[in-house]
Amino acid sequence: MNTNLDTPAVLIDRVVVERNILRTQGFLDGIGLKLRPHIKTHKLPWLAKRQVAAGAAGITCQKIGEAEIMADAGIGDILITYNILGREKLARLRHLASRCDLTVSADNEIVVDGLSATFSESGKPLKVLVECDTGHGRCGVQNPEDALKLAQMIEQSAGLTFYGLMTYPAAHDMKRVEAWLQNAKNLLEKAGLPCPVISIGGTPNLRSAGEVPTATEYRAGTYIYNDRSLVLAGACSIGDCALTVQATVVSRPTETRAIIDAGSKILTSDLFGLNGYGLIPEAPKAQISGLSEEHGTIDLANSGWDPAIGDQVAIIPNHACVVSNMVNFVYIRRRDGSVEKSLVAARGCVS
Amino acid sequence: MNTNLDTPAVLIDRVVVERNILRTQGFLDGIGLKLRPHIKTHKLPWLAKRQVAAGAAGITCQKIGEAEIMADAGIGDILITYNILGREKLARLRHLASRCDLTVSADNEIVVDGLSATFSESGKPLKVLVECDTGHGRCGVQNPEDALKLAQMIEQSAGLTFYGLMTYPAAHDMKRVEAWLQNAKNLLEKAGLPCPVISIGGTPNLRSAGEVPTATEYRAGTYIYNDRSLVLAGACSIGDCALTVQATVVSRPTETRAIIDAGSKILTSDLFGLNGYGLIPEAPKAQISGLSEEHGTIDLANSGWDPAIGDQVAIIPNHACVVSNMVNFVYIRRRDGSVEKSLVAARGCVS
Numbered sequence: 001m002n003t004n005l006d007t008p009a010v011l012i013d014r015v016v017v018e019r020n021i022l023r024t025q026g027f028l029d030g031i032g033l034k035l036r037p038h039i040k041t042h043k044l045p046w047l048a049k050r051q052v053a054a055g056a057a058g059i060t061c062q063k064i065g066e067a068e069i070m071a072d073a074g075i076g077d078i079l080i081t082y083n084i085l086g087r088e089k090l091a092r093l094r095h096l097a098s099r100c101d102l103t104v105s106a107d108n109e110i111v112v113d114g115l116s117a118t119f120s121e122s123g124k125p126l127k128v129l130v131e132c133d134t135g136h137g138r139c140g141v142q143n144p145e146d147a148l149k150l151a152q153m154i155e156q157s158a159g160l161t162f163y164g165l166m167t168y169p170a171a172h173d174m175k176r177v178e179a180w181l182q183n184a185k186n187l188l189e190k191a192g193l194p195c196p197v198i199s200i201g202g203t204p205n206l207r208s209a210g211e212v213p214t215a216t217e218y219r220a221g222t223y224i225y226n227d228r229s230l231v232l233a234g235a236c237s238i239g240d241c242a243l244t245v246q247a248t249v250v251s252r253p254t255e256t257r258a259i260i261d262a263g264s265k266i267l268t269s270d271l272f273g274l275n276g277y278g279l280i281p282e283a284p285k286a287q288i289s290g291l292s293e294e295h296g297t298i299d300l301a302n303s304g305w306d307p308a309i310g311d312q313v314a315i316i317p318n319h320a321c322v323v324s325n326m327v328n329f330v331y332i333r334r335r336d337g338s339v340e341k342s343l344v345a346a347r348g349c350v351s
Numbered sequence: 352m353n354t355n356l357d358t359p360a361v362l363i364d365r366v367v368v369e370r371n372i373l374r375t376q377g378f379l380d381g382i383g384l385k386l387r388p389h390i391k392t393h394k395l396p397w398l399a400k401r402q403v404a405a406g407a408a409g410i411t412c413q414k415i416g417e418a419e420i421m422a423d424a425g426i427g428d429i430l431i432t433y434n435i436l437g438r439e440k441l442a443r444l445r446h447l448a449s450r451c452d453l454t455v456s457a458d459n460e461i462v463v464d465g466l467s468a469t470f471s472e473s474g475k476p477l478k479v480l481v482e483c484d485t486g487h488g489r490c491g492v493q494n495p496e497d498a499l500k501l502a503q504m505i506e507q508s509a510g511l512t513f514y515g516l517m518t519y520p521a522a523h524d525m526k527r528v529e530a531w532l533q534n535a536k537n538l539l540e541k542a543g544l545p546c547p548v549i550s551i552g553g554t555p556n557l558r559s560a561g562e563v564p565t566a567t568e569y570r571a572g573t574y575i576y577n578d579r580s581l582v583l584a585g586a587c588s589i590g591d592c593a594l595t596v597q598a599t600v601v602s603r604p605t606e607t608r609a610i611i612d613a614g615s616k617i618l619t620s621d622l623f624g625l626n627g628y629g630l631i632p633e634a635p636k637a638q639i640s641g642l643s644e645e646h647g648t649i650d651l652a653n654s655g656w657d658p659a660i661g662d663q664v665a666i667i668p669n670h671a672c673v674v675s676n677m678v679n680f681v682y683i684r685r686r687d688g689s690v691e692k693s694l695v696a697a698r699g700c701v702s
Contacts, residue, residue, distance in 0.1 A: 006439045006702050040644060062645045082612075082645070083601040085661055088357045107602050110660040138646055139602040139610050250434040251458050251490040259490050261433075265676055266701055269620040293391060293672060294413045294433070295489055309461040310436055321644060325616055325677075328699040348679040350617055351357050 003331075003339065007248040007312060008262040010323060010330040011339070016242035017047070017224055024206065024223045025055045031210045036060050036079060036199065038221030041321040043346035044330070045073030047224065052077075058101070060201070060219045064092050065349025071100040073345075079103045079199070081131070081166055081219070083111045083139065089351065090118040097126055103197070105166045107131040107139050112154055119159030127163035128154045129197060134167045134180040144184035151193050164197030164216070170204070174211035181214045204235055227320035228279045229272040238281055243330075244314040245278065245323060247296065249307045258298040258307050262315065264291040266326050270319040278315040283307075288315070354682075354690065358599040358663060359613040361674060361681040362690070367593035368398070368575055375557065375574045376406045382561045387411050387430060387550065389572030392672040394697035395681070396424030398575065403428075409452070411552070411570045415443050416700025422451040424696075430454045430550070432482070432517055432570070434462045434490065440702065441469040448477055454548070456517045458482040458490050463505055470510030478514035479505045480548060485518045485531040495535035502544050515548030515567070521555070525562035532565045555586055578671035579630045580623040589632055594681075595665040596629065596674060598647065600658045609649040609658050613666065615642040617677050621670040629666040634658075639666070 003011060028035045034057035039048045048059050048070055058077025061067040067078045078100050084093055096102055097119070106112050106128050119126040130150045133140030141147045147165060154162040165184055169177040177200065185195050200212055201219030203226075209218050225243040226236040247262035267277050269291065277288040277296065283305035290297040296315075300306065307313065317323045324330055325347055332340045354362060379386045385408035390399045399410050399421055409428025412418040418429050429451050435444055447453055448470070457463050457479050470477040481501045484491030492498045498516060505513040516535055520528040528551065536546050551563050552570030554577075560569050576594040577587040598613035618628050620642065628639040628647065634656035641648040647666075651657065658664065668674045675681055676698055683691045 006437060008701050083610075083660075085599055085601055086357060107604065108660055111601070133604055137608070138604075138643065138648060140604055142604055248436055250436055250462070253458065253484055253489075253491055253493055257488070259434075261702075264619075264621065264673060268615075269622070269673075270615065271620070292489065293676075297489060309434075309459055322615060322620075325644075326699075327701055348677075350359050350678055351612075 003246055003312065005246050005331055005339065007246050008266045009246045010266070010327050011244050011246050012225070012330050012332050013242045014332050014334050016240065020224050020226065020240060020242060021051055021054050024220065027206070028209065028218055029055060033209055033215060034217035036217050036219045037224065038062070038201065038219050039066060039070060039346065041221035041224055042324055043344045044342060045070055045075070045345055046342070048075055049073065051224070057217060063349045063351060064089055064096060065351055066346040067096055068092070069346045069349065071096060075100065077101045081105050083107060085111055085114055090114055094118050094122060097122065097124065103127040103129060103163055105129040105131045106150070106154070107141050109150070109153060112150065112157055112160065116157035116159050122159055125159055125161040128160050129164050129166040129199060130154070130162070132165050132167040132180065132184065134169050134177040135173060136168055136170045138168065140167060144180065144187050147184040148187045148191060151188055152191065155193060162193055164195040164199065166199040168202060169200055170202050172205060174205060174208045178212045178214055181212065185214055203230060204233055207235065222320055225320040228316045228318045229274065231279065231316070232274060238279070238316065241316045243317070243320045243323065245317055247313050247315060249309050249311045249313060252309055256299060256301045258300055260296040260298060260313055261294065262296045263294040265293045266323065267291060267296065267315065267317050268319065268322045268326065270322050272318050274318055278317045280313055280315055282314070354597055354663060356597050356682055356690065358597050359617045360597045361617070361678050362595050362597050363576070363681050363683050364593045365683050365685050367591065371575050371577065371591060371593060372402055372405050375571065378557070379560065379569055380406065384560055384566060385568035387568050387570045388575065389413070389552070389570050390417060390421060390697065392572035392575055393675055394695045395693060396421055396426070396696055397693070399426055400424060402575070408568060411572070414700045414702060415440055415447065416702055417697040418447055419443070420697040420700065422447060426451065428452045432456050434458060436462055436465055441465055445469050445473060448473065448475065454478040454480060454514055456480040456482045457501070457505070458492050460501070460504060463501065463508055463511065467508035467510050473510055476510055476512040479511050480515050480517040480550060481505070481513070483516050483518040483531065483535065485520050485528040486524060487519055487521045489519065491518060495531065495538050498535040499538045499542060502539055503542065506544060513544055515546040515550065517550040519552055521553050523556060525556060525559045529563045529565055532563065536565055554581060555584055558586065573671055576671040579667045579669045580625065582630065582667070583625060589630070589667065592667045594668070594671045594674065596668055598664050598666060600660050600662045600664060603660055607650060607652045609651055611647040611649060611664055612645065613647045614645040616644045617674065618642060618647065618666065618668050619670065619673045619677065621673050623669050625669055629668045631664055631666055633665070
């Protein structure tokens with residue numbers, strides 16, 4: 001299919017996006033969980049607003065810079081799921097809190113001390129969730145007892161209020177996540193600390209969200225676009241993938257080799273344990289076997305595919321969230337087939 | 352070492368950059384090869400100009416967008432080592448050729464046809480190199496006979512002039528590269544087609560450039576910053592690495608785990624077959640064992656290192672060229688210790 005786009009380009013199918021938004025919102029509504037989309041996937045203020053209009057409770061950001069751009073666009077309820085440290089970031093956080101309903105997370109006392117010093121005279125206490133390591137092995141307090149201790153410290157800190165628990169359960173054992181959080185919630189309630197929010201997340205586990213009845217909200221990002229890793233994990237179908245990288249065949253050096261103008265500077269090197277750097281729906285047996293920065297090498301052996309130089313190719317990347325972060329603009333294909341350019345406003349917000 | 356930079360940030364040591372520029376220029380001067388730096392590594396016009404001032408013959412770009420920005424900055428001699436296809440790109444190429452001394456490459460007849468149609472009435476023939484696959488297995492004609500055929504086609508095409516050969520010999524067998532190019536050059540000269548330029552490249556092989564005496568110029572990008580992959584390949588020392596990612600320890604969930612605020616959205620997932628996602632010079636046994644988008648997980652086991660939350664960490668990434676492409680700004684540390692912010696002007700020039 002030739003889109004007439006100058007390649008490489010990131011193309012977003014608005015119809016598929018809308019279906020993904022409504023389906024996920026409907027699923028979580030059905031099991032009584034709030035949805036708090038993670039905007040890291042699209043970094044587009046207008047899509048964040050669409051997610052909220054469709055029923056999301058607010059949004060999730062990972063970086064203050066992302067949250068600033070979303071607040072600028074009028075998003076009212078923002079959770080930053082990150083340990084925020086350092087004078088510059090804390091000063092920005094205080095400004096941000098003055099213009100939206102802000103919640104952050106923390107997993108250690110040093111972060112809590114910095115937040116308290118920043119908000120002690122703000123007049124409006126900052127809501128802080130305790131980040132819990134329920135099995136993923138990244139950030140988070142290591143057990144429910146430590147969650148209680150940190151919650152107590154937060155509650156006793158000037159300018160802060162303990163607001164609940166947060167975890168990223170990328171581990172697929174959702175029953176373990178539930179046991180961990182239930183245990184922590186019980187300890188907290190016995191200590192007189194209610195948990196208004198228990199926030200879990202991750203698109204791969206989204207359909208198992210019902211196995212964590214203690215949770216009050218679900219954070220997910222990738223569901224809005226989906227990608228090859230989610231197709232291969234059985235979390236969605238190829239037709240649910242809204243984001244494609246449009247590339248052009250620029251060389252056919254041999255019978256079995258095609259070179260495209262999409263390399264690691266647009267598809268990224270994210271493999272997620274998969275073979276190859278993306279899926280070509282029109283030739284699913286063709287393997288994107290290697291990437292250099294601006295070239296992708298496609299192995300055509302046994303693919304039954306023989307693209308010509310100049311042909312345009314659509315690729316579903318392994319990981320959508322990192323691809324939209326590579327480009328200054330994405331292209332949005334509307335229901336009527338028209339294509340609009342859209343600034344990835346929160347791209348490059350590294351801090 | 353604390354730089355007071357808000358993290359994560361990409362920091363460039365100007366003193367090391369200058370040494371790398373002068374050393375590589377001096378080495379290639381010594382063996383009689385021109386240097387044509389690839390600006391994909393830094394994407395900074397002022398560094399490209401510094402490379403030219405230090406003796407480079409011109410620059411190499413992979414994308415028209417990069418070349419446009421470099422021409423805007425006053426760079427006069429630009430080689431784009433890419434098969435350029437499509438109406439929009441060809442129109443831009445013609446504009447670009449009107450304001451700099453431009454050379455491009457091609458490895459197939461379709462590309463040559465497009466170039467000829469674009470330049471047939473330009474008055475100034477476009478210089479075209481034939482790209483040769485001398486063993487790397489990416490783009491390029493597959494044998495010297497095909498190089499001759501394509502060169503003859505270029506020479507007979509309106510608006511174009513055959514200007515020589517180009518190859519990217521990432522394969523380490525430089526003697527094979529020499530034999531290939533020598534053979535092609537002989538065929539061309541017998542056919543009455545001189546080769547003013549025979550362009551080879553690649554920082555990893557730079558010290559073996561003398562093994563390809565047929566070459567007239569060398570393209571290299573990464574040498575200006577160097578990186579962990581080049582240190583481990585023996586191509587440079589740790590002290591030659593000018594680019595570091597500055598990160599902050601944001602969590603210490605366990606005795607052996609530290610989490611930093613640098614993930615795949617700044618370090619990238621480029622592994623190059625190495626273990627871990629970068630080198631921490633102050634703790635070389637600490638392994639950056641995993642990245643998610645905004646977190647890096649460091650395994651401290653047996654590292655003898657016990658960083659505190661809030662500590663700033665310098666990381667030499669596996670691959671420098673993709674890291675500077677992730678950020679809108681890099682920070683330049685001058686000889687006097689001062690630090691300046693510098694726009695990565697050609698970042699995001701995907702087409």
